[in-house]
Amino acid sequence: MSVHTDTPEDAYTAGPEGPRSARSQNTTEGRVFTVTGGDWDALMADENFNDEERLIVNMGPQHPSTHGVLRLVLEIEGETVTQARSVIGYLHTGIEKSCEFRTWTQGVTFVTRADYLSPAFNEAVYCMAIEKLLDIEVPRRAQVIRVLLMELTRITSHLVALATGAMELGALTGMTAGFREREEGLHLMEFLTGLRMNMAFIRPGGVAQDLPFGYEDKIAGFIEVMEKRLPEYDKLLTGQPIWKARLKDVGVLPLEGCMQLGITGPVLRSAGLAWDIRKTEPYCGYEEYEFDVPTSTDADCYSRYLLRLAEMWESLKIMKQALAKLAEPGPVMVADTKIAWPAQLSVGADGMGNSLEHVRKIMGQSMESLIHHFKLVTEGFSVPAGQSYVAIESPRGELGCHLVSAGGTRPWRVHLRDPGFVNLQAMPAMSEGGMIADIVAAVASLDPVMGGVDR
Amino acid sequence: MTDPIPPTANPAVPSAATEANAVDTTVPAPPGASTPRSAPATTTARSGMFAAHGSGDTSGFGGLITAPHIPQPSPRPYGGYFDEVADALAAAMADRGIPDSAIYQTTVAHQEITFYVGREHLVALLWALRDDASLRFELASSISGVDYGLGVPQRLHVVYHFTSMTYRRRIRLEVAVEVEDAHVPSAVEVYPTADWHEREIWDMFGVVFDGHPALTRILMPDDWEGFPQRKDYPLGGIPVEYKGAEIPPPDQRRSYT
Structure with a gap:
């Protein structure tokens, strides 16, 4: 059976119960029945229908277990999936094209909304x-802040993977627990950057501003809470028989399959390859941090x-080390005033505003500063013509950014290599031949975020 | 009244009027357009600023001329691991009977190496990159399309980023084609991960990947017309409820570059 919506009404033979019951149509591949909602009884009563039919079921894009607006088209035999295909594009927002009509700095606001569960990574890779095109070095303190924000984002992103994954499998307490902890992370993010998600805090040349007063205690407090709460997942899920039964030996994708399909991130590491760009090609000073890359050889959903x-x-662990490094003060933006945002933001009566000192200077003392401020904010800075590709380790794998500059104040082309987009190609390999219920587990273990998949 | 802003006021997409007074420094397309001898220009020459033309501009900005950017071949040594990769690639090509001309330019810029490749030998090169013991580029990290805009020779580019997990190296391959002949052989048989990347480039740029198992639209609806990320794709303006005014589409607004 398949879905036909555009075929003229008279091409169908009306079902026995009138136009609202299952309809059938003769095609080159034989008779096709289109079944919706509650007309299965009518179909089963149809003597032309027999049990040998190919059954194609449409799952999503509004299905609660497909991890966002992902549509799965499944050919099933009983409860077994014989073929599976994913259909994407339901969240395509043209982020890459939109960036071409904004300045380089404004582009941060767009890319941060691509993979909305890992905004700090999108911002960092774009910046x-x-x-790389500007050939500038970011100050050390800005690098440390970036690492701190990225690792905080990794935690909040993995918590969603865990929480929604648990919810899709029916473990609702896993969901409430995951979102409870994520809320802690988002509160910290709001305190540090001003926004819970889509912060646009990382800017070309550094970060928007230094961390607010009292950040040490807040970060330390978050780490303390998490260290207390993370073991709860072991109690709640790790040893739980139903959880293990749903995940063990499900959605298996061995290393050969991962390599062929270009899979990166936790899915690749679950197949046994310790490939983590933070270790293999360190960036943002990751070589200074001490941390391990956990791997497994089980290659199933449980190991992921x-x-x-x-x-x-x-x-x-990395956040703790970053916090220690932050004790050393320093600039958080490159010194080049042709790139660095001129206004130093400060906290005013309205919560946040421009520094009064800066406003006094550009309005009252220096015409040149005013012109400079105006030009940099409206026109932006130029980036030499050329192209660059940078890859970082996002919670889902290799997040790449391919930038092309034509030498202007706007990007000529922005392309995000989203790991969710690439990894989702593994869905058929993981789930064909398995049960329908296992597709849900397999997709959840890939953890695609449709904002990033569709961009 | 002076001339209105021309319909294609984006300076990167010059109208006939701006092309006439721009200096023609574009590289002429070589006779066999699919096997150029040097990397094609990536921009056209531009003149003026703010996308304003024929408005009697007395600021002096109208006289500005920006030369087109053409990626230049780099001399040896390239530095870092780039020389090793280039040597290993040359050896692998000799082994497999791929002519030297398959790579017609090598450019090192921004700490990255780019091989400009003719499409005839692309798939043979990919097999060499993936399977040769001294290359081992196992991962096709990213494949993306770029449209360098109207007036640029071979304006559609397909850019491949490869990662060698064995040697921890990254390289870039670039194939340039004309819009009228936008065909590139598919990489899917070598790198199955190229499947969705190529479908996205077909969807957004209209490059046909010959040999792709199912080249269909992936992000846009199946019956969509046009290729949205091409630079000449029409963008919508915003009507304003004041005497029929309209905010022009983003590519026709005045801009700095």
Whole structure:
């Protein structure tokens, strides 16, 4: 059976119960029945229908277990999936094209919304690609802040993977627990950057501003809470028989398959390859941090769950080290005033505003500063013509940014290599031949975020 | 009234009027357009600023001329691991009977190496990159399309980023084709991960990947017309409820470059 919506009404033979019951149509592939909602009884009563039919079921894009607006088209035999295809594009927002009509700095606001569960990574990879074209070095303190934000984001992203994955499998307490902890992370993110998600805090040349007063205690407090709460997942899920039965030996993708399909991130590491760009090609000073890359050789959904849990512990370790490094003060933006945003933001009566000192200077003392401020904010800075590709390790794998500059104040082309997009190609390999219920587990273990998949 | 802003006021997409007074420094397309001898220009020459033309501009900005950017071949040594990769690639090509001319330019810029490749030998080169013991580029990290805009020779580019997990190296391959002949052989048989990347480039740029198992639209609806990320794809303006005014589409607004 398949879905036909555009065929003229008279091409169908009306079912026995009138136009609202199952309809059939003769095609080159034989008779095709289109079944919706509650007309199965009518279909089963149809003597032309027999049990040998190919059954194609449409799952999503509004299905609660497809991890966002992902549509799965499944050919099933009983409960077994014989073929599976994913249909994407339901969240395509043209982020890459929109960036071409904004300045380089404004582009941060767009890319941060691509993979909306890992905004700090999108911002960082985009800014690093710009910095590569500009050939500038970001100050050390800005690098440390970036690492801190990225690892915090990794924790909050893995918590969603865990929480929604648990919810899709029916473990609702896993969902409430995951979102409870994520809320802690988002509160910290709001305190540090001003926004919970889509912060646009990482900017070309550094970060928007230094961390607010009292950040040490807040970060330390978060780490303390997480260290207390993370073991709860072991109690709640790790040893739980139903959880293990749903995940063990499900969605298996061995290393050969991962390599062929270009899979990166926890899925690749669950197949046994310790490939983590933070270790293999360190960026943002990751070579100075001590942390492990957890791997497994089971290549199933359960090992991916354990890896994500272990990676959160590693991220906490990195956050602690970053916090220690932040004790050393320093600039958080490059010194080049042709790139650095001129206004130093400060906290005013309205919560946040421009520095009064800066406004006094540009309005009252220096015409040149005013012109400079105006030009940089409206026109932006130029980036030499050329192209660059930067890859970083996002919670889902290799997040790449391919930038092309034509030498102007706007990007000529922005392309995000989203790991969710690439990894989702493994869905058929993981789930064909298995049960329908296992597709849900397999997709959840890939953890695609449709904002990033469709961009 | 002076001339209105020309319909294609994006300076990167010059109208006939701006092309006439721009200096023609574009590289002429070589006779066999699919096997150029040097990397094609990536921009056209531009003149003026703010996308304003024929408005009697007395600021002096109208006289500005920006030369087109053409990636230049780099001399040896390239530095870092790039020389090793280039040597290994040359050896692998000799082994497999791929002519030297398959790579017609090598450019090192921004700490990255780019091989400009003719499409005839692309698939043979990919097999060499993936399977040769001294190359081992196992991962096709990213494949993306770029449209360098109207007036540029061979304006559609397909850019491949490869990663060698064994040697921890990254390289870039670039194939340039004309819009009228936008055909590139598919990489899917070598790198199955190229499947969705190529479908996205077909969807957004209209490059046909010959040999792709199912080249269909992936992000846009199946019956969509046009290729949205091409630079000449029409963008919508915003009507304003004031005397029929309209905010022009983003590519026709005045801009700095």
